[in-house]
Amino acid sequence: MAIYKSINPYNQELIGEFPEDLSTELEAKIAAAHSLSPLEDHYSFPIRRKAVQNLAGLLRERKTELAVHICDEMGKVLKEAEAEVEKCAWLCDYYYEKSPEFLADQKLDLGDAQAIRRYEALGVILGIMPWNFPLWQVFRFAVPAILAGNRVLLKHAPNCNLSADDLQSIFDDAGLPVAAYSAVRLSNETVAELLTDARIKGVSLTGSEKAGRTVAEIAGRELKPQVLELGGSNAFILHSSAKVKAAAQLASSALLLNAGQSCIAAKRFLVHESLYTEFIQELKAVFSNYSIGDPKASSTSIGPLARPDLKANALRQIEESLAQGAKLELGGKGDGNLLEPTILSGVNPDMTVFKEEVFAPIASIMSYADFEEAIAISNSSRYGLGVSLIGEDRDFMLSQASRFEEGAVFINDLVKSDPRLPFGGVKNSGYGRELGPEGIHSFCNLKTIYLKGD
Incomplete structure (x- = not known):
């Protein structure tokens, strides 16, 4: 079993050691996430939306603790870490306000028929997130994905274990079902295997160009949608x-x-x-x-x-x-x-x-x-x-x-x-978009419902 270490980059002190998830633990998390449906009352849109409002409050309430952990694990200046927490709360405020509009049915009058454009969740989405913005990168992926009715498995960077645990606690305390958001500690090899699991319906990666190519190759073979936010210059x-x-x-x-x-x-x-x-x-x-x-x-x-x-x-x-x-x-x-x-x-x-x-x-x-x-x-x-x-x-x-x-x-x-603007790149910087209305639609099935007659 692999052990992941958090080491303070300023003084090189060991903060803690964290074991990789056992295969049985991982299977339990996937199974629970897969079985959770947005059609169930306890995971309905009003429940999800209220949880996002709660997330904003929890972030502001725990700002100091969260910022210190960011600072300790990856060396970000404390005032910048606090600003990162505030930005995550702003994102929650934005999607709390706008998600009813972004996810609403759109009715079309076709003359002799009617149609509805409807955004529906895909299922369990794997997030692979980096260390440089340990909270922001996660929130900008996970919040819109969950609001849409998806469930999130989050594989964080191996040096951000405190932040990973903080995130799990925040999502747990926000009022979501346990299976809606699950942090997993996995090796790259296990992630590659996970991408072939039929219960994983899509993947969002923020990381290196090399990591993006690897994920895209596997997910492409499996015909799974991807959002890749890679390098930049x-x-x-x-x-x-x-x-x-x-x-x-x-x-x-x-x-x-x-x-x-x-x-x-x-x-x-x-x-x-x-x-x-x-x-x-x-x-x-x-x-x-x-x-x-x-x-x-x-x-x-x-x-x-x-x-x-x-x-x-x-x-x-x-x-x-x-x-x-x-x-x-x-x-x-x-x-x-x-x-x-x-x-x-x-x-x-x-x-x-x-x-x-x-x-x-x-x-x-x-x-x-x-x-x-x-x-x-x-x-x-x-x-x-x-x-x-x-x-x-x-x-x-x-x-x-x-x-x-x-x-x-x-x-x-x-x-x-x-939060209000679509974010992403072209060429070797990846593809797909986060944030704005595009971010909440990234892992949705845009379903056409057609009704013949007046």
């Missing part, structure tokens, strides 16, 4: 009309949240040549005000990377890019799992930090001569999660938005997830 593009000082402030927020450990963080900074030198100096000044250290300390701006291997990989990407001709403007070092905010200039598309997904506080800066070049550079990435366009000429940038191969284009703001 977002461009942050300064148009020639941009105000540099404000852009540098926004750029720092776009990259350094969660120590750069976000799929939608700005990673490739494409700056018009007329602003290039000034932007580097402004960004250095802003980055210099960030302090790294203990994520629980009020003075800390950036905590550690979540694991030693992530720090090692970030250093490799920096070193390889320097050898390829990039210039180190700032940072590039730090004790333990800490890494100072780092700026590399003179980057080009052949360098490691451009070609690979960077999951660390590393800004890669390159210049461009005209906007056609910026579009081409941005689109040359194999990822397509989001892009930020920054400048005073809003009409021009809006006119260019459709030319970017991305799931989202944010003009004069950082790319971010919002």
